[in-house]
Amino acid sequence: MALPQKVVLLCCGSFNPITNMHLRMFELARDALDATGRYKVVGGIISPVNDAYTKPSLVSAKHRSTMIRLALQTSDWIKLDTWESEQESWLETLKVLKHHRESIESAFNANPPPDTPTKKRKLNSNMSPGMPRIKLLCGADLLSSFAEPGLWKDQDIEEIVGKYGIVCITRANAVNPENFIYDSDVLTLHRENIHIVTEWIHNEISSTKIRRALSRSKSIKYLVQDPVIEYIKENRLYSKSTLDK
Ligand SMILES: Nc1ncnc2c1ncn2[C@@H]1O[C@H](COP(=O)(O)OP(=O)(O)OP(=O)(O)O)[C@@H](O)[C@H]1O
Numbered sequence: 001m002a003l004p005q006k007v008v009l010l011c012c013g014s015f016n017p018i019t020n021m022h023l024r025m026f027e028l029a030r031d032a033l034d035a036t037g038r039y040k041v042v043g044g045i046i047s048p049v050n051d052a053y054t055k056p057s058l059v060s061a062k063h064r065s066t067m068i069r070l071a072l073q074t075s076d077w078i079k080l081d082t083w084e085s086e087q088e089s090w091l092e093t094l095k096v097l098k099h100h101r102e103s104i105e106s107a108f109n110a111n112p113p114p115d116t117p118t119k120k121r122k123l124n125s126n127m128s129p130g131m132p133r134i135k136l137l138c139g140a141d142l143l144s145s146f147a148e149p150g151l152w153k154d155q156d157i158e159e160i161v162g163k164y165g166i167v168c169i170t171r172a173n174a175v176n177p178e179n180f181i182y183d184s185d186v187l188t189l190h191r192e193n194i195h196i197v198t199e200w201i202h203n204e205i206s207s208t209k210i211r212r213a214l215s216r217s218k219s220i221k222y223l224v225q226d227p228v229i230e231y232i233k234e235n236r237l238y239s240k241s242t243l244d245k
């Protein structure tokens with residue numbers, strides 16, 4: 001039987017702030033992919049969006065990254081990567097995927113597993129059987145944003161889904177991803193590259209609701225990691241007065 005394909009999950013977003021649901025997405029995706037026997041998830045990357053992605057109430061990437069780092073203290077396999085947020089301007093998600101694919105390939109080629117045949121090492125790294133592949137991890141709302149006119153480039157969607165693949169977590173109040181895929185020719189064409197993972201424990205956790213609770217001085221305990229809550233308090237993030245500015 002063929003060895004499972006190694007996979008690294010990349011999740012791009014605002015993380016404003018990071019919630020427990022962001023962390024749970026990775027766990028759900030890893031469970032689901034590993035259970036297929038075709039994949040083995042070997043890593044997870046959280047890439048907070050650049051400050052230039054102007055969204056109302058987006059706090060600085062420095063704060064968002066620090067909160068992610070604090071939240072990830074409880075994970076031994078999900079890592080923060082600040083490359084995207086450190087670029088001079090906002091970048092399309094396809095470019096972020098490409099950057100991480102190239103980083104994984106150069107790390108693999110610099111240090112291939114001992115059982116990789118020498119010939120394979122010299123070939124384009126994509127050919128190496130042990131080379132981890134990167135997939136985009138997202139919620140159903142991000143998938144449905146593909147249909148927002150002018151938001152994503154058609155060729156980017158095609159490359160993301162065709163070349164990389166998507167792991168999509170169902171989300172309360174978001175479209176049913178199966179219906180959404182059916183409505184799209186390009187997503188239907190690459191259906192085998194889209195893994196839908198059902199979150200059976202329905203919840204409505206979102207960064208928007210966390211910010212709203214904070215602006216009303218309501219507790220967010222058990223929805224966000226404790227060190228993140230401490231950091232938000234210390235830096236007075238998302239209070240009514242700062243959000244109004
Ligand atoms: N509760 C959730 N269920 C499924 N996916 C989620 C959930 N929360 C966030 N995600 C996904 O995590 C990724 C990054 O999300 P993002 O930082 O935009 O969080 P958000 O809660 O959607 O933010 P906001 O409320 O500020 O728009 C996106 O792909 C989003 O769909």
Ligand SMILES: O=C(O)c1ccc[n+]([C@@H]2O[C@H](COP(=O)([O-])O)[C@@H](O)[C@H]2O)c1
Nearest residue numbers: 012013014015049092093094151152153
């Ligand atoms: O690549 C694109 O064209 C593109 C268009 C719209 C949004 N994105 C990315 O999708 C993510 C959306 O995050 P959010 O918080 O707005 O849900 C963020 O990482 C953006 O950079 C990417």
